[in-house]
Amino acid sequence: MDGTLATVPSAFDVQVLDINDQGVLLRSNVALEVGTHASLKLNMWGSAFVAEVEIRRATPSQGAGPQQVYDIGAVFLSLSPEYRQLIERFAIQ
Secondary structure, rough: OOOOOOOOOOOOOOEEEEOOOOEEEEEEEOOOOOOOOEEEEEEOEEEEEEEEEEEEEEEEEEEOOOOOOEEEEEEOOOOOOOHHHHHHHOOOO
């Protein structure tokens, strides 16, 4: 083996705290490294939303219980016009 890094996809639940057409603020019990690229999959009013994001910050936060949680800020790497409209609808609700 020549030291090549491999990535293993994993899925976990996140809570959306804020979202706009530039990025998203999430809360999770999983810490992510700044610079990590991820696929964010959400259900917005029955419509699937999938976007590639880059993690820009991940800081410990106070959760409702004893388990450690993290606030994770991510920017969208690309966003289709359809998904941009979904976010705009979400923002005015």
